[in-house]
Amino acid sequence: MGLSKHFFPLTLLSLTATFSISAYASFDEGCFSPSIQINSNSYDSCRNLPILDPANDNKTNMYLMLSDMGFAQIKPILNKEKIWDSEYGTVPFDVETFTEQISSKISNQRQTTPKQDKTIYDEKQHSMALGETQFIQQVQTSKQLSATEKQQLTAARQAIQANPEAVLAFVVMDPKWSQLAQQFASYLNASIAFYNSDYKTAGKIYTVLSQIDEPWIKETSQYMLIRVAINQAYQSGTDTYGDFDINKINPVFSKAITKRVNDYLKAYPHGLYRASAQGLLRRGYWFSGQNDKLIQELAWQLHHPKDPNYNLDILILPNELDNQVFSNEKLNPNNLKDPFFLTIYDLMQMREPTGENQHPISWAQLQQQQSYFKQQPELFQYLQALHLFFIQKQPAQALNYLPKNDPSKINNYFQLSQVVLKGRILESQTPKVAYTYWNTMLERTSNSYQYATLEVALAINLQKNKNYAGFLAKDSKIKQRNLRKIFIEKIADQASLEQMLASKETNPDERNIALNTLLEEAIVQQDYNTFIQNFKYVPKNAAAYQSSSSTNEAYKAQPPLSVFVWQGKKISTQIQCNSLLNTVTQLSKNPNDRLASVCLGEAIRETGHFLDTFTTENHPDILGQVKKPLKGKIFYRGATYQNIIKEPQPSELQAYALYRAIQCYAPTGTNECGDKAVNKETRKQWFQKLKTEYPNSTWAKSLKYYW
Incomplete structure (x- = not known):
């Protein structure tokens, strides 16, 4: 999938009327155990899928599109945790983990890419190292400077780099210096003023130097005037506590940014800093509230990756788009005239509303975008299918907007998105057909993200249909450790757990979890005979299995089987508890035994185990959220x-x-x-x-x- 080479003007009417943009922006939070499902359009930064999906974080959707467009490469997520500790597998993933897997496939045209934070406002320090290299190079290669001048100027510039956080003193001019040496020293003083945040002084010196004859000083000074304006604008919008408010920026400075960029590019169309200047133009548009021009510039960049003025850093682009476009309260959807931007926007607007004033995009509003997708009709049809499925709840009609023929091989994330949506539709209509479909598509995957996504879908299908054999088979397609753990702990019935314990082919780590689950459920249900019958599987050194509290490293990633060999305790002279096995044996003979019941309570209290075995929820579309049938009364x-x-x-x-x-x-x-x-x-x-x-x-x- 690639972006269209052209975008076409069309009015989107009043798309801005009903949406609260900021409520749908990306949001990062701490992630623990993810909700594993594929049928939700509720935003969750901890439960992202490698498909174009409303529930995803914006950054995920953007990176998936950028990957298909050839801008980004996505490395596989590797989960090296033991099964007992596995909360996450490959899919779903949290947005922060996913973004760490991204690398850029297309270099921007800046001379050197400085290391930048995800969100950039004040950027005075970002070129300090590069500035030093360039300055010293110009000084050392000059044929007009003396050896002494070169040495003194180089030392002066290195002093700036050595103290980047200090308030720097100006370079004192040596009367013996040549005019050129004094100009280089003046440039240093302008830079010192710049790094000292004295932008007014820096601007005055750079302005003078932009008129001299020395080519490098002249061009670089004119370029630095752009950065002076940017930092003045940023400074004007920052309060005494360091909080930045774009609405408080002095418009004089924000307008100066775009003017100075255009002045530089006009004077130096093939200049040293043209790609950087072109990129800084976006800052000017953003600071001045010219969102239409900002979006146009971003779209131009996406369509011209080989242009000498191309200046996108793929690693921070999604954050830039989120902060400056999609989270902008002044965003006018009429300005979104490119498939990339419209797709991200539409996915945001198909999320489940979280407030009374939020309403999803209507079918009529979506249809108005069609002409923008002339070069990518399948992408638009996919968005239409999503709308029919999630918003209109018409899965049968949604199927008409997806390809009639399934791919012989899944080649990209957009194709995977189509495959998953078709599977979702089949699940809502004929789960048995969906089972065959998921299995077939699993054989046509070409990377770990694709396989893991369809594996999750298949696991949910197996759960809904109580097809436990699909998990237990030697050649089971459910391979992610976290999925298998959920099956053992939350889905498997007693027969399945006992089958795992009896089979010599069961993975030892899975057998321990099966044993832990079976014995725990037996205790909680007061199914004492099942506990006694399966106690033979408890390892002889079970006391060493204390999970994260184990002194032996080998047992830290194992369930706490030690709880099942609780040795009892002396509560008082008259109240003494036997071991857990003896206590359970006594209760199997007399369930109403007062002392044994108290002692079972002691085992539960002291071990902290058996607390949350059976869920009262029943959501078959979420893996592990199924209500198991009870054999007995809960203790x-x-x-x-x-x-x-x-x-x-x-x-x-x-x-x-x-x-x-x-x-x-x-x-x-x-x-x-x-x-x-x-x-x-x-x-x-x-x-x-x-x-x-x-x-x-x-x-x-x-x-x-x-x-």
């Missing part, structure tokens, strides 16, 4: 304490139950013991009963609050 230690508290006969076990029941709410008043919470008045009654009926107990003496 809640809070319920055990309450049953003992209700007993009429006083006992030490009742005193301990009172203490623990109250402690369930320490220290925030939130129930940490499961089941329904009790009100504060009830907790007060428990507290008073413990204090009055068991005043000499250790627990009554130690308890000061009832939260």
